[in-house]
Amino acid sequence: MEHGHQHYGENKVQEATKKWHELKLKYNNIKLHMIGKLQTNKVRDCLKYFDFIHSVDSKKLAKKIFDEQIKQNKKISIFIQINVGNESQKAGVNISELEELLEYCNFLKLKTVGLMCIPPNSNNPNEYFIKMKNFKKKYNQENLSMGMSADYIDAIKNSSNFIRIGTSIFGNRN
Secondary structure: OOOOEEEEEEHHHHHHHHHHHHHHOOOOEEEEEEOOOOOOHHHHHHHHHHHEEEEEHEEEEEHHHHHHHHHHHOOEEEEEEOOOOOOOOOOOEHHHHHHHHHHHHHHHOOOEEEEEEEOOOOOOOHHHHHHHHHHHOOOOOOOEEEEOOOOHHHHHHHOOOOOEEHHHHOOOOO
């Protein structure tokens, strides 16, 4: 932060509330990104600290964000998370429901700034990154949030401009 880095990600609202309150007061240019699964009961606290949510995957969550933005008089930028590998254990909107969710967020006038995915753990995340690049173009989205420590170079080659490289910087979580 002292060297000018401005964007940081957190997976959990509870961790962010403990860590970032004082830091955001001291460094008012910091932009905090919620990159983990967000439960609707955590939206109120999320909006207090975060500037971006990368994991919007349902109309229910979108509506809760909309309602809370009105209550807090705060506009937040969101990414629609796509379950690009159609994996039952992963969050994200199904590809078949993506257009409907984008239209709903547009109807609510949410500030949708891009798409996000976590591809399946495979030797070839590139095929999923290519799909995401095509969705970005098809739905006229500004940003892609994809790529982690193990695959961020391929993600960048496929138009990702938000990457998550925490493990490479901080090591594995305990």
